[in-house]
Amino acid sequence: MITLLLSVLAAAFLAPWIIQWKRSAARWFALIPFGLFLFSLTWISSVAEADSIVQTYPWMPSLGLSLSFLLDGLSLLFVLLITGIGTFIVWYASDYLKHHPDLGRFYFWLLLFMFAMLGLVISDNLIALFVFWELTSITSYMLIGFNHESAQSRKLALQGLFVTVGGGLVLMTGFILLGQISGTYQLSAIIQQPINESPWLSATLVLILVGAFTKSAQFPFHFWLPNAMAAPTPVSAFLHSATMVKAGVFLMARLHPAFFEQPLWSNAQMIFGTATMFIGAWLAWCSTDIKKVFAYTTVMALGTLTLLLGIGSDYALVAFVCYLLGHSLYKASLFMIAGGIDHSAGTRDLTKLSGLRSKMPVTFVVMVIGALSLAGLPPMFGFIGKELLLEAGLGADIWVISAIFLSSVLVSAVAIVVVVKPFFGKQMNGDSNVHESSIPLLAGPVVLLSLSLVFGLVPMLAQVALVNATLASVSPDSINTTLKLFPGINTALGLSFLSLIMGIIVASGWKPFRFWADRLWEISKRLSPEAGYFAFMDGIASFAGWQTRVIQNGRLGSYMTVLILATLLPVAWVLLDSVGLPHFSSTLDLTLYEWGMVVLMLSSTAFAVITRSRFASIISLGALGFSVALIFVHFSAPDLGITQVLVETLTVLLLVLVLVKVPGFARYSSTSEVVKDATVALFAGTVLSAVVMAAIPVQWSPAISSYFIDNSYELGKGRNIVNVILVDFRALDTLGEIFVLAIAALGIYSMMKLKGHRHD
């Protein structure tokens, strides 16, 4: 299984170079998914017998991390769909984007997406699945925004990215919770032994559902999918109809055996699924751009699939599998046809297209077949799916079946419009360029729809090859049904017929409805979830601007204040909490010269702060340093004292050197600012002193100084203990310190050199 993934990955990375070298090589890339498709076909029998295959590659055995893959009916179905449809998409793109300069880059992202999607469906580990999930979002972003010079493309690609990645963040939280409460991150184990009771279960379910809903464009996250139509058509046909958007549905199906008994899970799926289904159908009816129409019918289909999972009855699950397969086949084909029409007629607007039948006969026939499948009419496989859908709906509540009925009315109407409008009627203006689509553009729809036809006429084929195995992985109990093209006269058939009739009636009113469609669009623009998305993004941007203006306003003083307070407030709190206020001994017993040192230090500090002369300020800081040296000497630390004196001298010299260029001190701060700064400074000094005083009496281990005193001459052969520590006992630290000195010197040197260059 890992060869599957790695070969696609390798192809993705090689693509840009190969195509740059020889453009015509592009269409041969289709052989890669085709080869993988054939390879995956060999797994059909093994999956049918063994129920599921798990392959594990140890990755970090010490941490118990391994790369594990799960191949069962559900994942095999998806693998075949991804590679099969992918073959045609790659071939299609080689012709559709023939003249595009960035073809290599396109193939890179497309193949990388295929890699990610394949990884997603065969992954057995929750975290690995999540990584592939996010990778599909990223590749989708790059592909939607492929025409990156168009601002509209970029904006819509970003929208798709934010919605799916935001959902991904929620999903990750849900996965981590799931892994924690189940005790394992391995999917196959979680599904076999699902957790029924846990205080975190509801939260986990909600989080995972939100993640799946964002990816599969359920209401209220549906708005990114039609906007993703800004992508080139091959992308829409592949990602946003047949594969990527199904990832959420895939996840829900994968977890179905574990969670379908939870009412939270199944009810949410039913409610949101129904809403999405109806809204998708309605908006498809309202749209005029062919690709948008198909996008909304995809939303409808995704809602239907979610709804079916929510219903969860035997009929519903069989319906789920058939509808999934049927939809992938016809939707990818329809998108490819739409691309062909766009390519030759130059527009996708249904109000403008007409009379293409004579110039594009093959496209016309294929579109008819595709529309039959969309509307769910015999003898297409889509009919079987729709019948099962109605059957399942009849087994559920009244509002479910009504919603299904109304949606199918609208979809039938849409299917009729999509066939009639572009192809019948008088010839378009400026149709000299209209030509039949080339073979690469037509091959996909022809083959996929023929497959749909074949499956419709001989459903046993689909059943044995794909449906049974998929059912086994989705359903907790085993289901035995046989798919029949004509299951007999029953309510479902009647409803189907009725919806078709009503669809024809509704379709005839398409043109007059345009007026109302535009009015409704204006209203919904302000109230829709998409408007909410834009408001949210604007809100984040303005908050970021405000926060930056306040905290990072360019003034050194405020940066220091923020740093000091952010560091020392928590320290102060912990200190007060654990140790309390520092207490001083009641008697301050200092000798005269100790008092002298205190006075010296305090007065030089005060003078440094108050004085107006910069040189005086520097000198008094130097005086402060010298009085610290006095303290060292007083406590018998000659080395420290000498070092302090020398360092202080050099500091003063350096400061004088630098400050000669700085203008004289001026009063920049108002009195209130001075008070504020003084408070912060006093606070910092007090907290730090308190920390030192609290730390002095703490002794966790015996003092190390006795060791040094004993061994300094024995081992270090020196009587100056400080020096022996520096260059012998702790020489490694000193080595690090001299490197730090060197880095500081080089930093100053480069800063000064840069300054010099700028002046030139």
Add this chain to the structure above:
Amino acid sequence: MTEHHKSARTDSLILRTGTLFILPLQLVFSVFLLLRGHDEPGGGFIGGLVASGAFALYLYAFGHSALERLVRVSPKDILAVGLLLGLLATVPSVFFGDAFFTALWLEVSLGDNLVKLSTVLIFDIGVYLTVIGTLLTILMSLAEQLWEEQ
């Protein structure tokens, strides 16, 4: 004396004359501090600081071009040699089978005196040179940029 006169930076005769006398003495003193550091107060850091102080004095008296001429090598080279010596001091012990960075001592008697040579001394000299190199780099780059040179 005259070549120093030409590049004098300050008008103070006392500073200039004093510097010319103090500089060599201070440099010798810094070496003295370096070598006595193991048994008496002193050592690599202190010696380096004293030497840098001497050079800083010269810088103030005569300007940075004069200092460049006095210290004929580039300060960054001094810095690099110091770091190299510090690193080299860690190596010999490995050849003798001890752990990395173990001190090795060689005691040589010159007449009545016992001179103790060691890798520790090499390390200390490395520290000394690094400190001088650091401070010279800083001083000279600051002075070059911030002072108008005649």
